Amino acid sequence: MAEPLLDIRGLKTWFKTDDGMVRAVDGVDLHIDRGETLGVVGESGCGKTVTARSVLKLIDMPPGRFEAGQILWQGRDLIPLSMDEMDKIRAKEIAIIFQEPMTSLNPVYTVGDQIAEVIALHQKLSRRQAIAGAAEMLRLVDIPNPERRVHDYPHQFSGGMRQRVMIAMALSCQPKLLIADEPTTALDVTIQAQILELMQEMKERFGMAIMLITHAMGVVAETCQRVTVMYAGNVVEEASVEALFGNPRHPYTQGLIRSIPRVDRSAEKKQRLEAIAGTVPNLLDPPPGCRFAARCKFAMDVCSQGLPPLKEVGPGHYVRCVL
Amino acid sequence: MSAPVASQSAGTAPETARPLLSVRDLRKHFAIRGGILSRVVDKVHAVDGVSFDIKAGETLGVVGESGCGKSTTGRCILRLIEPSSGEVWFQGADVMKMDHNALQAMRRDMQIIFQDPYASLNPRLTIGAIIGEALIIHKLVKSRQAMEDRVVQLLETVGLRPDHMRRFPHEFSGGQRQRIGIARALAVEPKLLICDEPVSALDVSIQAQVINLLEDLQEQFGLTYLFIAHDLSVVEHISTRIAVMYLGRVVEIAPAAELYDTPIHPYSEALLSAVPIPDPTVKRKRIMLQGDVPNPIRPPSGCHFHTRCPIARPDCSQRSPVLEEKRPGHWAACHYRD
Numbered sequence: 238m239a240e241p242l243l244d245i246r247g248l249k250t251w252f253k254t255d256d257g258m259v260r261a262v263d264g265v266d267l268h269i270d271r272g273e274t275l276g277v278v279g280e281s282g283c284g285k286t287v288t289a290r291s292v293l294k295l296i297d298m299p300p301g302r303f304e305a306g307q308i309l310w311q312g313r314d315l316i317p318l319s320m321d322e323m324d325k326i327r328a329k330e331i332a333i334i335f336q337e338p339m340t341s342l343n344p345v346y347t348v349g350d351q352i353a354e355v356i357a358l359h360q361k362l363s364r365r366q367a368i369a370g371a372a373e374m375l376r377l378v379d380i381p382n383p384e385r386r387v388h389d390y391p392h393q394f395s396g397g398m399r400q401r402v403m404i405a406m407a408l409s410c411q412p413k414l415l416i417a418d419e420p421t422t423a424l425d426v427t428i429q430a431q432i433l434e435l436m437q438e439m440k441e442r443f444g445m446a447i448m449l450i451t452h453a454m455g456v457v458a459e460t461c462q463r464v465t466v467m468y469a470g471n472v473v474e475e476a477s478v479e480a481l482f483g484n485p486r487h488p489y490t491q492g493l494i495r496s497i498p499r500v501d502r503s504a505e506k507k508q509r510l511e512a513i514a515g516t517v518p519n520l521l522d523p524p525p526g527c528r529f530a531a532r533c534k535f536a537m538d539v540c541s542q543g544l545p546p547l548k549e550v551g552p553g554h555y556v557r558c559v560l
Numbered sequence: 561m562s563a564p565v566a567s568q569s570a571g572t573a574p575e576t577a578r579p580l581l582s583v584r585d586l587r588k589h590f591a592i593r594g595g596i597l598s599r600v601v602d603k604v605h606a607v608d609g610v611s612f613d614i615k616a617g618e619t620l621g622v623v624g625e626s627g628c629g630k631s632t633t634g635r636c637i638l639r640l641i642e643p644s645s646g647e648v649w650f651q652g653a654d655v656m657k658m659d660h661n662a663l664q665a666m667r668r669d670m671q672i673i674f675q676d677p678y679a680s681l682n683p684r685l686t687i688g689a690i691i692g693e694a695l696i697i698h699k700l701v702k703s704r705q706a707m708e709d710r711v712v713q714l715l716e717t718v719g720l721r722p723d724h725m726r727r728f729p730h731e732f733s734g735g736q737r738q739r740i741g742i743a744r745a746l747a748v749e750p751k752l753l754i755c756d757e758p759v760s761a762l763d764v765s766i767q768a769q770v771i772n773l774l775e776d777l778q779e780q781f782g783l784t785y786l787f788i789a790h791d792l793s794v795v796e797h798i799s800t801r802i803a804v805m806y807l808g809r810v811v812e813i814a815p816a817a818e819l820y821d822t823p824i825h826p827y828s829e830a831l832l833s834a835v836p837i838p839d840p841t842v843k844r845k846r847i848m849l850q851g852d853v854p855n856p857i858r859p860p861s862g863c864h865f866h867t868r869c870p871i872a873r874p875d876c877s878q879r880s881p882v883l884e885e886k887r888p889g890h891w892a893a894c895h896y897r898d
Contacts, residue, residue, distance in 0.1 A: 280763035395852045425625035425790065427849045430834040434848065452764065455793075455836030478840045496768035498797030500820055500835050501842055509775070510797070512768035516733045 240312055241268035242414060242446050243292065243331075248306035250284075250291045253299055257521045261287045263470035265306070266547065269414065274440065274447040276461035276478070278454065278493075282517055283467040285450045289416050292448075293333055294323050328358045332407035336419035338399035342391040348375070348402045349387030355409045374405040378435060397428035401435065408439055415440075418450045433460055454497055458482055463553070466490050469518050469528035472547060476554040486556040489513070489529045527558070535560060578652065579613035580784050581637065581670075581752060586610045586646035588632050592857065604856050606632040607643070608808030611883070616751070619778070619785040621799030621816065623792055623831070627856055628805040630788045634754045637786070638672055639663060650752070668698050671745035675757035677737030681729040687715070687740055688725030694747040714743040717780075718773060735766035742773065746781070754786045759794060771798060792835050796820055801889075804828045807856055807864040810883060814890040824892035827865050863895070871896055 250262040262284040269275045277285045290296050292308055294315065308315040310326065318326070335341045343351060352374055353367035362370065368387060375383035378401040391399060400420060407415055417436065421429035437460065440447055449461060457464055457478065464481045466474040466489065474487040485491045495511035515532040518524055524531060530540040539559055547555045586607055594601040607629040614620045622630045636643040639655060648655040650670060658666060674680040681690055691714055692707045694700075701707040712722040718739040729737060738758060745753055755774065759767040771794065777783055789795050795802055795816075802819045804812045804827065812825040823829045830847040837844065849868045854860055860867045866876035873896060881893040 280765060397852055425853070426792065426834045427625065427830060428852065429836075430846060430848060433836075453836065454764070454838035458838045458840045458842075459836045482838065482840050492765060494838060496765050497838050498771070498793040499837065499839075500793045500796050500832060501837050501839075501844075510768040510771055512772050513765035514769070516735065516766070 239270070241309075242271045242311060243448070244268040244307075244309040244312075245288070245292070246307045246309065248288065248291060248308060249304035250287050250296060250301055251304045252301045254521075260470050260520050260523055262291065263520075263523065264544075265467070265470075265472055267465045267472060267475065269446050269448055271413070272440075272444050272446055273463060274449055274461045276457035276464040277448060277450045277467060278452060278457055278464060279467035280452055280517065282469070282520065284470040285467050286418055288467070289333070289418050289448060289450050292416060293327055293331055294318075295333070328355070329410050330412055331414045331416065332410060332412040333416040333418065334400070334403045334407050334420050336422045338396070338403045339391060341403065342399065344391055347388050347390055348394070348406075352387075352402070352406045352409055355406055359410060370409070371405075374409050375402070377408070378402075378405045378439075380405075397424055397431060400424065400432050404432075404435060404439065408443060411443060412445055414446045414448060416448045416450070419452070420449070421456065422451070422453070429456075436460070454482075454494060466493070469523060470520055471528060471544070471557060472555075473529065473557045474555065475547070476551075480551060480554045484551075484554075486550055486554070486560075487529075487558050488533045488535055488560075492532075579649075580616040580651060581614040581786070582647070582649040583613075583633075583637060584611050584647040584649075586633065586636055586648065587644045588629075588636050588641060589644045602857050605808050605859060606856065607636060608859070610646075610805070610808070610810050612803055612810060612813060614752070614784055614786060616784050617778075617782055618800040619787050619798055621795035621802040622786065622788045622805060623790065623795045623802060624805035625790060625831075625853055627807070627853060629808040629856075630790075630805050631756050633805070634672065634756050634786060634788050638667065638670055638754065640672070664697075668748045669750050670752045670754065671748065671750040672754040672756060673738070673741045673745050673758050675760050677734060677741050677761065678729075680741055681737060683729050686726055686728055687711075687720075687732075690729075690740065691715070691725070691744050691747050694744055698748050700748065710747070714747055717746065717777070718743045719769075733766075734762050735769055738762060738770050739773065742770075742777070746777065749781070750783070752784045752786065754788070756788045757790065758787075760789065760791065767794070774798065792832060804831065807854065807859045809864060809893065810891075811865065811894070812890075812892040813883070814892075818887075818890055824886055824890065824897050825865075825894050826869050826871050826897065828892075830870070863893075 245265055245267050248262055248265045252259040252261055265288050279285045303316050349368050349371040352371035356367045356370045372383040372387040375386055380386055380398060380401055394402060421432050451457060461478050463477055465472055468489050474490045485494055492513040498510060513532055518528055526541040526543055527545055530536045545557050545559045547557045550556050587609055588607040589603040589605055591600040592602040610633055624630045632641060635641040637648050688711050691711045695707055695710060701710055711725050715722055715724055720739055759770050787798055799816045802816050803810045806827050812828045823832055830849045833847045851868055854867055862877040862879050863881050866872040881895050883891045883893040886892050886898050
């Protein structure tokens with residue numbers, strides 16, 4: 238098998254706080270192959286965003302620090318790289334878009350200037366040419382009147398249009414990997430559908446891989462090939478989308494899927510939602526053993542004694558559970 | 561007390577029993593001021609003629625995208641925001657004509673819970689004081705001991721522990737804070753609970769806990785809900801009937817299952833088709849709406865939806881469709897769909 242594009246091994250990203258060490262990411266393994274879309278799902282505080290930001294080293298250090306692990310980008314570990322070397326990776330190989338585009342766009346520059354800046358990083362162009370390139374990128378992401386809109390400021394765009402601008406900016410360096418951190422969470426459902434479709438189109442056009450961080454299982458089911466489920470800083474399950482939804486093996490994944498109401502089942506008798514009792518553990522002092530044990534209806538004594546390993550239960554299907 | 565004299569009975573359920581709540585042609589225009597004299601330069605038509613009824617014991621879901629006026633509608637009903645015009649009848653009484661005292665008394669029967677449990681609880685009060693406050697305002701308890709007993713009972717009803725009453729809001733998780741908000745609303749034994757995006761800020765596993773709690777409480781206390789949310793899956797799950805709003809107007813009202821199986825309005829249809837289904841084996845045809853929701857300061861003429869509607873015809877920009885009963889109990893506002 239070919240070397241994965243990105244291979245994260247045993248990553249631990251911890252944060253020092255006044256109350257102690259927060260183990261936000263505590264031993265994460267995941268990989269992304271060229272051209273695939275990997276979904277990383279989990280609830281608030283599971284470490285999915287910290288994992289994504291660790292890849293680009295967008296973590297403030299201190300308070301954060303890499304406690305252990307490797308982030309292999311095309312076989313090369315990113316963790317020891319200097320800031321200058323990371324800048325090259327960020328400019329040309331891995332791009333990221335965030336949930337709230339307004340906070341990642343500079344309000345005092347036109348969107349054209351901001352996209353042109355990215356274009357100028359890897360092509361020697363005049364300002365006029367770079368702005369024209371920016372307009373071309375806006376056209377690519379279906380923003381109407383791109384030649385005019387390129388001179389507008391971020392506040393003159395709607396939420397959905399801003400996310401298109403972010404995608405245009407991310408794509409203008411023709412990355413091999415796009416990390417999308419909850420890209421549609423702040424958007425209305427009809428706009429979300431537009432943005433997801435756009436990302437799919439762009440992926441096919443540029444042949445890039447996507448790491449889609451989300452809490453929405455529906456979005457994962459519709460856009461990803463593989464999924465990594467995270468809980469309290471650990472990966473609890475990894476599988477193809479078909480296997481994960483068709484045959485979820487970890488009790489947390491099962492609970493997550495069953496706790497979502499579904500619009501396509503209205504004809505059937507309404508079933509009570511299966512809520513997962515309790516709340517996520519405190520990552521200052523995570524419980525020994527399986528972190529889901531306290532909320533798990535199948536928990537046994539052995540569950541609290543040691544963290545179960547991620548074991549293969551089917552081709553490419555891994556589960557961190559003793560069952 | 562007099563029965564509502566409704567000029568139109570839009571969105572009325574088929575049964576003839578008097579509804580618990582009737583809203584007729586409700587409007588709320590927010591003034592936009594500008595210039596050095598702060599003159600009114602424009603108006604946002606946040607709620608632009610909304611009518612519906614809610615029967616005792618049912619859950620009416622209100623869905624729509626940001627800015628469609630669903631939250632403003634909820635707040636206007638309680639007069640937390642003063643409506644510009646329209647009628648609100650609650651238990652046969654005219655809410656718009658109520659003075660301060662009557663309104664205060666009415667709010668004992670009509671409570672609200674909000675989206676953000678972080679912002680709606682006073683950080684300096686203990687949970688006991690937050691819940692007890694409502695009991696004192698409405699003079700429902702005679703002694704401190706009676707108040708504490710009632711608070712304990714309420715905490716247990718919503719799945720919290722009695723010792724939680726001595727703690728402060730920051731000591732709780734999001735789901736627990738929403739339970740506190742629910743306990744506070746239940747303290748006065750309301751008949752109608754307006755739920756304004758009650759689970760939107762919560763993680764899915766916690767969201768399910770709160771939805772189940774709301775369903776249990778409805779059964780236990782015979783509550784009626786006006787359930788406002790943008791998440792169509794959640795609304796479909798909890799509602800008896802659903803009203804779909806677009807740019808300040810109700811475009812469709814129907815029983816929940818019927819709306820999802822056979823929507824009439826092209827907007828409802830597109831909205832439903834845009835909801836991602838958590839099952840990779842389900843492949844559906846998606847109706848992509850072009851563009852964004854128009855600016856509510858200058859909504860499109862005629863049918864507000866005509867600029868994005870896949871079946872719009874020239875006269876849709878001229879004539880506003882009225883909400884008509886196209887099938888029994890199923891109302892929609894569209895010139896070209898029946």
